[in-house]
Amino acid sequence: MTTTLYSIIVEFVQIAVVLLAGPALAGWVRMLKCRMQGRTSAGVLQPYRDIMKLFVKDVVLAENASWIFRFTPYLVFGATVMAGAIIPVISTVLPSAPAADIIALVAIFAMARFFTALAGMDAGTAFGGMGSSREMTVATLAEPAMLMSVFTVSLVSGSTSLSQMAQVVTTNPLMLRPSLAFALLAFILIAVAETGRIPVDNPATHLELTMLHEAMTLEYSGRHLALIEWAKMIKLFLYAALGVALFFPWGIAGATPLWMLPAAVFYLAVKMAIVGAVIVLIETPLAKMRIFRVTEFLGMAFLFATIGMLSYFMLE
Amino acid sequence: MPTLKDALISALGEDLKEYTLQRPSDVSAFIVPRMSFRAAAKVMLAQGARLAAEWATDDAAFKKGFSVHAAYNLDGEFLIVSAEMPEGGPSFPSITKKYLAAYRFERQIWSLFGILPEGHPDMRPWIKHEDWPADIYPLRKSFDGKTYIPKAAGTYVWVRAEGEGVYEIPVGPVHAGIIEPGHFRFQAVGEDIINMEARLGYTHKGIEKRFEQMDWASAARLAGRVSGDTSVGHATAYAEAVESASGTIVGLRAQYLRAILLERERMANHLGDIGAICNDAAFTFMLYQMSILREKMLRTNAALFGHRLTFDCVMPGGVSSDITREGKETIKAELSGIEAEFDKLVRIYEDNPSLEDRVYSTGILTPPDAKAFGVVGFVARASGVANDARILRPTDAYRKVPPIPPLLTSGDVHARAWVRIVEVRDSIRIIRMMLDEMPEGELSVEFTPPAPGACGFSAVEGWRGEIIYWVQAGPQGEINRCMVRDPSSVNWIAIEQAIKGNIVPDFPLCNKSFNQSYSGNDL
16 A cells, blocks of 8 residues: 555656656756857756747637647647656656556557647648658657567566566666667657657758758747757656666666655656757767668667567677 | 951951050050941950950930940950940840850849840849839939839749759749858759759848949948959959049059958958868868957958948058057968968868868869850969969069969869969968068059049959959040949859759858858849
8 A cells, every 4th residue: 555655646746747858858958069160058957948038929820720730739738747657767666657658658648749740731831741751750750660669578577567677777777688778779860759859850950941840830839839849858767767667767766665766757857958068069079961861770679679589689 | 466356357347446445555446337346255265355344325315326345355365345325225236146245244234224135035124123114224313323223023934854854943133141142052862963053142231333423532441342252353353444544543552452452351351261161061160260260350350441341542642551669570470370371281182082072073164165155363273273363464563473373174163162262361471572572652642533534444352353443434424334243243144054963052152162252242
């Protein structure tokens, strides 16, 4: 009984962490990037200010936008927060964990993407349709590669439940597994594509014609845009948290003891700071690739995931 | 030496009438009968000449009708062929089918003067948008710039492509970034561009009309504002045209100062552009590093010349600001700092494979296309066309310190970036040598306005390329016409050729590598 109450508290703490840490990670990445480019930055808190500013602004709707367009920001935000509830971010003891595994997680992200793509086409502008088409091209390649990559981890842990997977990796003795190394490589490539980072997409561009993700959401304003931007930041955080939970889960809180929870939050902060630094180190020396190279890029991710799976059967 | 002149004389013979008031003396002007205008173009084409500019004049002040003028260039020789037309229903034989470069010049003549280019394949308005009544021609003398004109309704007919899977992407004139307005209409299949059509004119301000209401001295300030990033280039081109019309000889020190200012403007803009090209490939690091170097130059400008973009430093008769002994040291120290930093950044540019993948073989303007469109400046030099006004028509300062312009033939984004890189280094060399060799002397000489009917011509290598000014004094010695031909007027159309076969998301990168002026084109 105490476990259940404890797990509900954990769930609430985790959702709060996800909501707040998303913008913080985005701000941290931006700050480091500014420093790397020799600029002064607006600080870690700037994304919070941006979101607050957008919330108080009016919404401007395209004349022929339907309910899909108005509904999508809420759905995307809700789906992203839901994903945050099932990924073991600070603890493996989550009440939602038995109900939703990694396949459900991929489906939740796919649903958010599906509606974003619909909303992109809904306003009837050329850019929205263009963005939707590009996003779906990336998605058709990224999703199977993503599943292959996480399945490799589930082969190691013998389960598709995220909590289970994290737990198995923490409790087993540390050993070098080539399958996990390949799966991690694949996961990093996919995460870059899925979260719209350089070299696949440029989150800071103003060039309409080059955008992938941003092109779909160009028509949004006010609170709608705030939700979409916030969800995007959370998504980046979640991908980082998922990678950490699958490949470096040490430090995550289990069922007992209770003091593990604050310690887990602390470890998470340290890990995220490192992930942010890695993102900046990857992005700064790279130019964005030509759009048709993205298929090769994701093909490589799929290949890595497959090699990871094969090496599990052959070597382990 | 005057090949074009000899060829024209031998081909058209008695039909020719030399216009004796055209200055400077090495630019000759001939008036041909109206119907021989195209024949003259044919002669020029046979000689391999380039059409540098084509424009019209309203000769009401001389109690005549209209004239159309075409400036041809071969090596160092510039030749102007003019034809006179009656006041009612003016028309002339179009030379667009001989010279592709005439395509937009003649549409502009039709739109702004109402002079019909007979046989022109495309009579859609250019620069003058459809919200102007079709029968109002703003550059005619009979049109008062102060009149209120009602807004007319009309539609612009775009070039269309049809077929399965072909779709249209309209971009602009309002963009997501803070850039000048222009509309680009893409016809694409998937991501592949099958045609792109640009439509400009959103910054049409009536600059050529405004010139006609100003006096010679104060119009230099207007010329310096035709395109904000080319202030020295335009002001120098205007000043040289006016000086040639009035026979004013500028002192050597002033010429050196003008050249130094021109080279500084070239450097600052190239630095900014190299960074911006990389930024459009999401390589942001380079943008900020290059912006720092550019900013250093602008601050030196503000300290030494009183304006970050060196506005109003060049005027007819000379220059308005000098470089002192301390100023020389400041500039030299600044250049050494920039040079060292620039070399490091260029090495990063060269050694980055992900950037290389974007800039090589993207947006190729082939040398034959470049020649056919008569492009100028770094666009020409990246596509195998050696065109540089500093070498074609050198001033005394450039004769003493000749520039060494690069010449590349690949015509892609990298070539245009690389030409800029080499030119930045060459400009550093030129500025250093000029600072050392600059003679003492007067900053400006007294400028006497041109005699009635006198015409002046100049071609100055601004940072984008050759800027041409042609001025004509009216019967009272006032400005009767000031023709401005920014390099953008000829280079814009080349983008439409360079972009074919590329993919939609590569357009911003290609466009940035051209970086033509909207304001200079729209006037």
